[in-house]
Each structure stands twice: as C-alpha cells, then as structure tokens.
Amino acid sequence: MDRITAHYFIETPYQVAKAAMILAGEQSSGTFVETPGETPALKQRFGARIENIELLESVNQPAIPGPKLSFDKYHRALVSISWSVENFGYNLPVLISTLQGNLYEITQFTGLKLMDIDFPASYVSNFQGPRFGIKGTRNLMGVASVSPMIGTIIKPSIGMDVATTASIVKTLLEAGIDFIKDDELMGSAANSPFDQRVDAIMKVIRTHADRTGKKVMYAFNISAEVDAMQRNYDKIVEQGGTCAMVSINSVGLAAVKKICDRGELAIHGHRNGWGMLNRHPLLGIEFKAYQKIWRLAGVDQIHVNGIKNKFWEADESVVRSIASCLDPLGKGMDVLPVVSSGQWGGQAFETYQKTKTTDLLYMAGGGIMAHPAGPTGGVRAIKQAWQAAIDGWDIQRTAEKYTEFAQSVEKFGKG
Amino acid sequence: MDRITAHYFIETPYQVAKAAMILAGEQSSGTFVETPGETPALKQRFGARIENIELLESVNQPAIPGPKLSFDKYHRALVSISWSVENFGYNLPVLISTLQGNLYEITQFTGLKLMDIDFPASYVSNFQGPRFGIKGTRNLMGVASVSPMIGTIIKPSIGMDVATTASIVKTLLEAGIDFIKDDELMGSAANSPFDQRVDAIMKVIRTHADRTGKKVMYAFNISAEVDAMQRNYDKIVEQGGTCAMVSINSVGLAAVKKICDRGELAIHGHRNGWGMLNRHPLLGIEFKAYQKIWRLAGVDQIHVNGIKNKFWEADESVVRSIASCLDPLGKGMDVLPVVSSGQWGGQAFETYQKTKTTDLLYMAGGGIMAHPAGPTGGVRAIKQAWQAAIDGWDIQRTAEKYTEFAQSVEKFGKG
Numbered sequence: 001m002d003r004i005t006a007h008y009f010i011e012t013p014y015q016v017a018k019a020a021m022i023l024a025g026e027q028s029s030g031t032f033v034e035t036p037g038e039t040p041a042l043k044q045r046f047g048a049r050i051e052n053i054e055l056l057e058s059v060n061q062p063a064i065p066g067p068k069l070s071f072d073k074y075h076r077a078l079v080s081i082s083w084s085v086e087n088f089g090y091n092l093p094v095l096i097s098t099l100q101g102n103l104y105e106i107t108q109f110t111g112l113k114l115m116d117i118d119f120p121a122s123y124v125s126n127f128q129g130p131r132f133g134i135k136g137t138r139n140l141m142g143v144a145s146v147s148p149m150i151g152t153i154i155k156p157s158i159g160m161d162v163a164t165t166a167s168i169v170k171t172l173l174e175a176g177i178d179f180i181k182d183d184e185l186m187g188s189a190a191n192s193p194f195d196q197r198v199d200a201i202m203k204v205i206r207t208h209a210d211r212t213g214k215k216v217m218y219a220f221n222i223s224a225e226v227d228a229m230q231r232n233y234d235k236i237v238e239q240g241g242t243c244a245m246v247s248i249n250s251v252g253l254a255a256v257k258k259i260c261d262r263g264e265l266a267i268h269g270h271r272n273g274w275g276m277l278n279r280h281p282l283l284g285i286e287f288k289a290y291q292k293i294w295r296l297a298g299v300d301q302i303h304v305n306g307i308k309n310k311f312w313e314a315d316e317s318v319v320r321s322i323a324s325c326l327d328p329l330g331k332g333m334d335v336l337p338v339v340s341s342g343q344w345g346g347q348a349f350e351t352y353q354k355t356k357t358t359d360l361l362y363m364a365g366g367g368i369m370a371h372p373a374g375p376t377g378g379v380r381a382i383k384q385a386w387q388a389a390i391d392g393w394d395i396q397r398t399a400e401k402y403t404e405f406a407q408s409v410e411k412f413g414k415g
Numbered sequence: 416m417d418r419i420t421a422h423y424f425i426e427t428p429y430q431v432a433k434a435a436m437i438l439a440g441e442q443s444s445g446t447f448v449e450t451p452g453e454t455p456a457l458k459q460r461f462g463a464r465i466e467n468i469e470l471l472e473s474v475n476q477p478a479i480p481g482p483k484l485s486f487d488k489y490h491r492a493l494v495s496i497s498w499s500v501e502n503f504g505y506n507l508p509v510l511i512s513t514l515q516g517n518l519y520e521i522t523q524f525t526g527l528k529l530m531d532i533d534f535p536a537s538y539v540s541n542f543q544g545p546r547f548g549i550k551g552t553r554n555l556m557g558v559a560s561v562s563p564m565i566g567t568i569i570k571p572s573i574g575m576d577v578a579t580t581a582s583i584v585k586t587l588l589e590a591g592i593d594f595i596k597d598d599e600l601m602g603s604a605a606n607s608p609f610d611q612r613v614d615a616i617m618k619v620i621r622t623h624a625d626r627t628g629k630k631v632m633y634a635f636n637i638s639a640e641v642d643a644m645q646r647n648y649d650k651i652v653e654q655g656g657t658c659a660m661v662s663i664n665s666v667g668l669a670a671v672k673k674i675c676d677r678g679e680l681a682i683h684g685h686r687n688g689w690g691m692l693n694r695h696p697l698l699g700i701e702f703k704a705y706q707k708i709w710r711l712a713g714v715d716q717i718h719v720n721g722i723k724n725k726f727w728e729a730d731e732s733v734v735r736s737i738a739s740c741l742d743p744l745g746k747g748m749d750v751l752p753v754v755s756s757g758q759w760g761g762q763a764f765e766t767y768q769k770t771k772t773t774d775l776l777y778m779a780g781g782g783i784m785a786h787p788a789g790p791t792g793g794v795r796a797i798k799q800a801w802q803a804a805i806d807g808w809d810i811q812r813t814a815e816k817y818t819e820f821a822q823s824v825e826k827f828g829k830g
Contacts, residue, residue, distance in 0.1 A: 001605075027600065029571035038571045046574030046604070064695050066727050086605035087573055093638040094602035096665040097687050101599055104690025105726035105756075156444035156453045158502055159461030184516055185442065187509035189461070190501035223508040226641065226673040250511040252667010258641040272512050275519025276692065276699050280479050283698070284691050311520035312481050341520075 002120040003082040005051055006099045006289075010079050011063050011111035011282055013071035016053055019108045020079045024048035027103055028083065046087055052080040062110035063282035074110050090126045092253055092296060100285065111282025117289045119296075124330035130300040132266040134326075134336045134359045137300060140242045140266055141178045141217045147390070148360040150382050151179030151217075152368045152375075153340070158183060161191045166200035168369075173208040173216055175368070175376040176383070179361060181219035184247050184272045194220070195235055202239035219245035219268035219301075226255050237264050248294055248302075249273035260298025268338070269299035279312060287317070288324040295329050301336040301361055307351045310342035319354045326357060336361055343367055344378075344412040345385035345405060349398075352389040362386070372407045381408040417535040418497040420466055421514045421704075425494050426478050426526035426697055428486035431468055434523045435494045439463035442518055443498065461502055467495040477525035478697035489525050505541045507668055507711060515700065526697025532704045539711070539745035547681040547715040549741075549751045549774045555657045555681055556593045556632050562805070563775040565797050566594030566632075567783045567790075568755070573600045577607050581615035583784075588623040588631055590783070590791040591798070594776060596634035599662050599687045609635070610650055617654035634660035634683035634716075641670050652679050663709055663717075664688035675713025683753070684714035694727060702736040710744050716751040716776055722766045725757035734769045741772060751776055758782055759793075759827040760800035760820060764813075767804040777801070787822045796823040 012019035028048040029038055056076040062069055088094040104112055132140065143149045152172060154165055172180055188194040198220055209215040222232035222244045229251070236244055245268040248256050260267050277284040291302055304321040305313050318339075325337040339351065339360050344367030351360070364382055371378030381404040388398035388405075395413075399406040427434035443463040444453055471491040477484055503509040519527055547555065558564045567587060569580055587595055603609040616633055624630040637647035637659045644666070648659055660683040663671050675682050692699040706717055719736040720728045733754075740752040754766065754775050759782030766775070779797055786793030796819040803813035803820075810828075814821040 028573055042571060042574040046571075066694075068727060068729070084605075087600065088602055088604070091602045091639045091643070093640070093662055093665040093667075094600070094636075097599045097638065097662045097685075100691065101662070101665070101687035102690070102726070104688065104694055105720075105728070106690075107725065107727045109727075156457060156461075158443055159457040184512045185502065185509070187503055187506045189503070190499075221509075223512065224506045224669070225508070226669050228506070229669065247508055247512045247516070250508040250516070251669045252508075252671070254639070254641050254644065254666045255669035255673070256667070258670070270512075272516035273519065275517070275521075276515065279481075279519055280695055280698055283695055305520075310522065311517070312483060312522045312524075313520070314483070 002085045002122050004085060004095070004120070004123060005080055005082040005118040006114060007116040008079045008081065009076070009113045009115050009282065010109055011074050011076045012109050013062070013069065013074050014108050016055060016075050016077045016079070020050045020053060020081070022106060022108050023079070023103050024050055024081050026106060027098055027101060028087070046084065049082045050079065051082050054078040064111050064280070066107070066110060068107055069110060078115070085120070085123055090123070092257065092293065096253065096293065104283070113282055114285045114289045116286065117292055119292070119329070121330065124296070124333065127296045128261070128298060129295055129330060129333035130298055130335050131260070131263040132300040133332070133334045137217070137266050137336050137361070142214050143178050145358060147383070147386055148358045148362045149178040150379060151181065151361050151363040152177055153181050153183055153363060153365040154186070155183065155365050155369060157185045158189055159191070162196045162200045165192060165197060166204050169201050169218070170204045171375050173204065175379040177216060177379050179217045179219070181245055181268060182221035184221060184223070184270045187221055187223055194232055198235050198239050198241065202241055206240055215242065217243045217266070219243045221245045221247070222259070223247040223251050226258065229255065229259055233259060233262060233265065242266060243268055245270055247272050248299065253293070253297060256299065257297040266300045267298065269294055269302040271303045275312070287321040291321070291324055291335060292329055295333060295335045299335060301338050304337040304339060306339040306341050306343045307347040307354070308342065322355045322357065322360070326359060338363060344408050345382040346395060346409060346413050348382070348385040348389040349395055358390065367408065367412055370411070371404070372411055373404055377404040377407060380404040417500045417537050419500060419510070419535070419538060420495055420497040420533040421529060422531045423494045423496070424491070424528045424530050424697065425524055426489050426491045427524050428477070428484065428489050429523050431470060431490050431492040431494070435465050435468060435496070437521060437523050438494070438518050439465055439496050441521060442513055442516065443502070461499065464497045465494065466497050469493040479526050479695070481522070481525060483522055484525060493530070500535070500538055505538070507672065507708065511668065511708065519698070528697055529700040529704045531701065532707055534707070534744070536745065539748065542711045543676070543713055544710055544745060544748035545713055545715040545750050546675070546678040548747070548749045552632070552681050552715060552751050552776070557629050558593050560773060562798070562801055563773045563777045564593045565794060566596065566776050566778040567592055568596050568598055568778060568780040569601070570598065570780050570784060572598035573604055575607065577611045577615045580607060580612060581619050584616050584633070585619045586790050588619065590794040592631060592794050594632045594634070596660055596683060597636035599636060599638070599685045602636055602638055609647055613650050613654050613656065617656055621655055630657065632658045632681070634658040636660045636662070637674070638662040638666050641673065644670065644674055648674060648677060648680065657681060658683055660685055662687050663714065664692070668708070668712060671709070671714065672712040681715040682713065684709055684717040686718045690727070702732070703739040706736070706739055706750060707744055710748060710750045714750060716753050719752040719754060721754040721756050721758045722762040722769070723757065737770045737772065737775070741774060753778060759823050760797040761810060761824060761828050763797070763800040763804040764810055773805065782823065782827055785826070786819070787826055788819055792819040792822060795819040
C-alpha cells in the first residue's frame with residue numbers, strides 16, 4: 001500500500017531515535033501503556049514507520065522553553081516518518097491530524113517543524129487540485145507568460161464606502177492593472193456590504209472589458225461561514241467575476257476545499273495568520289509542506305510574501321516558497337505564487353534573478369496608489385521594472401531610461 | 416458602536432507605544448505609505464484603537480529569533496487593542512483575520528501572543544453558541560452534577576477492525592463508562608469504515624441502553640470534508656447517537672460552525688495541533704482566547720489536557736484552561752472541559768483541589784484499558800478516586816480503602 005512521508009526538523013534532549021519512535025507511536029497507535037489489541041499485525045499495517053534520521057547539531061538551550069525541561073544538550077535532527085494511506089484515505093483533515101496533530105505537544109521535543117510532505121502520485125491523483133492554477137489565471141486575465149501579472153490591493157484596507165472603492169477600481173483599470181483584491185480585513189463592513197461592493201465593482205470591470213477586451217480579475221473576499229461564502233461566491237459568478245479570495249487559515253481546510261470544488265472561480269488563497277504557524281524556526285510548518293496541502297484542496301493562487309518585504313521573513317525563505325509553488329505536485333497541479341508586502345517594482349530585479357520566473361502575481365499596494373504620478377504611473381513603473389529585470393538590466397539603468405520608474409525609486413527606494 | 420478588545424502579550428525592540436500603533440494600523444488601515452482616501456473620519460470609525468499598554472520586563476535576547484534583528488533590548492508588554500464591530504460584523508473568519516492575521520508577521524515584534532478577547536454582550540448574543548454545553552451533555556449521558564463524567568478513548572488509535580472495536584465498546588459499557596471516543600487519527604480507515612463502525616457500535620450502545628436505561632455517549636470522529644462530515648453526522652443521528660467529534664484545527668472554523676449549527680448532536684471539539692498554536696510562550700494564542708472563538712462557533716466540549724499530563728503543558732496552564740471554559744461567555748454559554756492525557760485517577764485529587772469543579776469530562780485511555788482488573792476495574796478506580804477527591808481524601812487513604820484504586824496506584828502511579 002502507498003505511503004505518505006512527512007519530514008520533520010526536530011530538537012530533543014533525548015536520543016533522537018527514541019524521540020522519533022515516540023512520535024511515530026503517538027501518531028499511530030499510541031497511549032502511555034500497551035493496551036490489548038495492539039497486535040504485531042496491526043502495528044505492521046497501521047503503524048507509522050521511521051524512514052530516515054539525519055543527525056544535526058546539538059545546542060545548550062532548548063529552542064522552545066518548557067516547564068518540564070532541564071538538560072545539558074538538545075539534539076537537532078531531520079526525521080522522516082511514513083504512514084500507510086490506509087490510515088486516513090483521501091480525507092485531508094484526518095491527514096492533518098496525523099501529520100500535525102498531538103505531536104507538537106510531546107514533551108520529548110523542544111522543537112518540531114513539519115518541513116515537507118511526499119505524496120505518492122496515486123494519492124495526488126485523487127484530488128482535483130487547482131482548477132485554474134498559473135495557466136488558468138493567466139487565461140482569465142489575458143496576460144501572456146512573458147511577464148508577471150501585476151496586481152494591487154484596495155487600501156485603506158477597511159472603511160471605504162462602495163462608491164469610493166468602485167471609483168478607485170476604475171482608476172486602477174485605466175492605469176492598466178491586471179488584478180485587484182479586497183484586503184483580508186474587508187469582508188462585509190458596515191459601509192461596504194459585500195453584495196453592493198460586487199455590484200459596483202463588477203459594473204466598472206464589465207464596462208472596462210467591453211471597451212478594451214480586457215477583463216481585470218478582482219478577488220472579492222468571500223471569507224465567512226460556509227453558507228455565507230457560498231452566497232458570496234454565487235454573487236460573484238452572477239456578476240461575471242472571475243475570482244474569490246479566501247483567508248485560508250481563518251476559514252479552515254474543509255470549507256476552503258468545499259469552495260474550491262465548485263471550480264467556477266479562481267481561488268485566491270490569502271495566508272494571513274501564517275506568521276503564527278511559521279515564524280519560529282523550530283515550531284509549526286514550512287511553506288513547502290503548507291502549500292501542498294492547500295494545493296490538494298484546490299487553491300489556485302497563494303501568498304508567498306516578497307523580496308525586501310515589510311514583514312519579518314528573510315528573502316531566501318520567499319525564494320524557496322516561490323520555487324515550491326512552481327514544482328508540479330502532480331500533472332500540472334501548480335499554484336500561482338502571489339508576491340506582496342512593501343513591493344513597488346524595485347524588488348523586481350532581485351526577484352527575477354533569484355527565481356527566474358515570470359509566473360508570479362506581483363502585488364503592490366502603496367507602491368501603486370501612492371506613486372507621484374498616480375496609479376497609472378505606479379503600474380507603468382512596475383511593468384517597466386519587470387521588463388528591465390527580465391532583460392537583465394539593473395535598477396540604475398532602468399531609472400535612467402523610464403520616468404515613472406525613476407519616480408518610484410525616488411519615493412519608495414530610499415527606505 | 417460596540418467594540419471588541421483583544422489583549423496581546425508582545426515583545427519589541429522598539430518603543431512599545433510605537434509598536435502598538437503599527438499593529439493597530441496594519442490590522443485596520445495599513446499600508447507602508449499613506450494612500451488617498453485614508454481620511455480622519457474613516458480612521459475614526461474603522462481604525463483600531465489602543466486601549467491600554469502595560470509595560471513589563473525588558474530582555475537581552477528576542478523571544479523569537481529573526482533574520483532582520485540586532486538590538487540590545489527587547490521590551491515586553493501587555494497591549495489591548497479594540498475594533499468596532501462594524502469592521503467585520505458577525506463573521507468569525509474575518510474576525511480571526513483581524514485579530515490573528517498579518518500581525519504575527521510584523522517585523523517590529525519579536526514575540527506576539529493573543530491572550531484574551533473581550534466580546535460585548537450584544538456580539539455574543541448573535542451566536543447560538545454550544546447547543547448542549549455542560550448541562551446538555553450531562554443530560555444526554557444521564558450523569559448528575561455531583562460527579563464528573565468519566566470517559567475513555569478507543570486504543571490502539573488506529574488499526575482495529577469494526578468487530579473488535581465494538582466488542583471493546585461492549586466491555587467498556589459493562590464497566591460503567593459514561594463516554595467513549597474515537598481517536599483523532601481514526602476517521603474512516605481501511606478496516607474500519609465510518610458507517611460500519613457507527614452501525615456496530617451504536618447497536619451495542621442501544622442494546623445496553625435498553626437493558627440499563629443508560630445511553631452512553633460515543634463521540635464518532637466525523638472530521639472530513641464538508642459533505643462527508645454531513646453524511647457522517649446523518650449516519651450518527653440515524654443510528655441514535657448523541658455526539659460527533661471534530662478535530663477543530665484540522666477541519667477549520669467555517670466548517671466546524673456549519674456542523675455545530677445543526678444542533679442535533681453534542682460536538683466534541685478535539686484540539687489536536689494545538690501545540691503548534693500555543694507551545695511557545697510568545698507566539699500564537701492562549702487557550703482563554705481560543706476557547707471563546709470555538710464557543711461562539713458552537714463547540715460543546717473542548718480538550719484542555721490534564722494535570723500531570725504526558726505532554727509538555729504545565730499544570731497551572733491546564734487549571735487556567737478549565738477555569739476559562741466554566742466562565743460563562745454569555746447567558747449560560749459554557750463549554751465542557753475535556754480532561755485527558757496520561758490520566759488514571761491519581762490526578763483526580765489535584766484536579767479537584769485546583770479547580771473545585773466536577774463539571775469535567777475526565778478521560779483515561781490506558782488508565783482504564785490497561786487496569787490490572789480490566790476496564791471494569793479501571794472505571795471503578797477512577798470513580799473511587801473522584802469521590803474521594805470530592806470528599807477531601809488523599810491518595811493514600813483512598814488506596815487503603817479501595818482495591819481497584821490501589822491497583823491503579825500500583826500500576827500507573829510509580830512513573
């Protein structure tokens with residue numbers, strides 16, 4: 001029977017092999033004493049198996065402080081554990097409870113992070129995965145693969161009324177944007193009820209599409225309870241929209257999958273709350289493992305932060321995240337990396353150098369809206385930067401050639 | 416307009432007041448430059464507000480290491496921030512994205528934990544909350560409030576076939592148990608398909624109820640995708656069951672609420688994965704805040720770990736968690752604390768001393784199944800321990816009086 005293998009970065013004051021056995025036991029047949037019925041045949045078929053242990057450094061302080069600890073040395077290691085698919089079938093929540101359940105609670109660990117998951121092809125093929133992914137999103141936006149898709153976020157995040165929002169959308173469409181999204185804080189606020197916002201914005205988008213042939217993608221934040229999300233989804237479909245945004249951590253796996261399964265709209269996966277799951281180097285889950293789960297659920301676009309972002313994440317981590325989205329999980333089951341946070345175009349050069357891809361949704365908020373020449377200047381500056389980056393130019397040469405990009409460098413590049 | 420206030424434990428190398436302003440800005444109107452439309456009136460109505468700052472100690476090392484940090488001092492503080500209910504309405508996922516969204520990513524913080532949330536009564540009253548809670552669960556089990564409800568977990572967690580499981584259930588019923596649950600690793604395994612398991616177990620439970628008048632509560636693990644969970648739920652209702660278990664973190668908020676809203680079964684909320692959200696003292700969320708969210712969603716029973724548990728959590732934290740479940744969020748909107756992990760009865764004394772409550776579902780796995788006199792002895796020993804604890808006896812006196820409890824002390828009490 002096929003097996004799923006999870007790779008963990010662990011720290012333990014005990015022998016690594018012993019700690020790994022406790023993990024495998026707890027997550028397959030464990031209790032603190034042997035119980036009747038725990039036969040060798042049962043353990044053989046349903047027991048988790050240690051596939052590999054790679055010892056790393058030892059340290060003097062635990063990565064995560066704990067009340068029950070007092071040891072001289074803490075040993076770090078990479079540990080790979082596998083489970084038979086028979087244990088959980090194609091049930092993602094039970095898979096999560098197995099790979100990321102009580103194991104974070106085990107006293108024997110002073111740090112534990114799920115780094116990656118290997119799924120057998122037979123397992124992946126049981127999931128539809130992203131209905132649109134990179135190619136489908138490009139088709140919906142009408143952006144050829146020679147350049148990234150350029151997007152922006154409506155700011156201020158919350159508080160603007162529907163008419164003001166629609167007028168900003170109109171400005172952005174005229175500026176040549178490919179994609180716009182609600183902020184994750186904006187669901188259905190007092191002065192911007194969801195349905196009214198969709199009506200007003202889609203009217204602007206349809207009018208623009210009729211005139212130019214380009215239907216800009218707008219990711220409306222449908223995040224809510226299940227029935228409300230379905231109604232929100234219906235509303236977008238009814239108005240001719242092409243995308244819905246979901247705060248994947250806040251909504252949760254089962255409801256996100258239910259929404260993705262509909263397959264009529266591209267699903268923009270916002271990972272807000274991610275810092276809680278990943279910020280500590282020895283707790284939680286790495287993006288490489290995380291995005292695979294959401295890809296199986298069917299998310300088409302997922303946030304990866306950006307180079308020189310305003311958040312805590314290091315550039316190397318962002319680069320790894322982008323690479324992991326582009327690695328085909330199954331036949332063509334890719335997910336579009338959404339680059340954002342403090343972006344204004346100046347990061348296009350390094351982003352391209354380090355990722356060598358244009359399969360990105362490149363998002364700038366303030367970098368577009370606060371451009372000295374207005375949003376049109378902001379969009380132009382980013383497109384100029386990306387073309388120059390692809391052509392191998394540097395920031396200085398690009399700023400010398402293009403007025404709008406030079407203005408961006410002047411305003412945003414001095415921070 | 417009513418406001419919701421969140422209390423955070425933070426650490427920052429910057430001025431605490433400045434860091435708090437960044438948090439409030441990021442989670443209400445933030446971008447890295449001011450944008451048009453960000454008017455004073457809008458900020459006044461929709462902006463997050465700093466309600467209180469309480470400075471704590473300063474330390475020399477950051478709680479969470481970060482690539483962008485190099486400072487001499489890191490200041491800790493309790494910071495309270497409020498938002499108008501107008502920002503998100505009664506939409507729990509958007510509330511979560513606001514209170515627990517991108518703020519964990521903010522570079523200015525080297526630690527951030529959501530400690531508690533104050534909801535105005537008007538907000539709480541918009542949610543049905545737990546349909547059964549403590550009183551309803553007692554009624555379904557037929558256990559009066561003078562003693563805790565005694566429960567157990569089917570072990571081994573995964574791998575047993577349906578007939579064996581049903582025969583163990585029969586043994587446990589005869590032993591006098593009040594509650595039994597699937598393990599969270601057991602959804603619908605190859606040799607224990609969900610429907611067959613429900614059929615076989617409910618037959619045993621109904622037969623026992625017909626004979627004794629006591630219908631033991633069995634929490635079948637319905638965790639799955641939305642439609643599969645609904646089918647699983649239907650199956651339990653059809654077979655006369657009274658409870659469904661959901662792995663709340665793995666399934667996610669929106670789908671859990673959808674299931675709770677049905678209101679025909681008590682919902683047993685399993686918090687596996689919790690360690691990831693709470694284990695670090697300065698990252699994630701405290702149980703006090705966490706359980707309020709799940710209570711609003713309608714979970715009736717929630718795991719709180721146990722005194723002298725086999726996991727990392729300190730006893731004081733368990734005691735705080737139990738107290739937080741019993742604190743009525745709204746009129747009678749309580750949630751039943753589920754005590755488990757390494758329990759065998761010996762912890763009853765300290766549990767009662769420190770919590771002064773019997774409103775607990777007290778779970779023992781190995782402590783019952785591996786009792787020297789069999790499960791009957793295990794259940795008896797735990798009931799003896801609880802009665803003695805309530806009467807103010809100590810372990811020694813209890814062991815002298817009761818044979819079964821003495822056997823438990825002998826087998827489990829020497830660790």
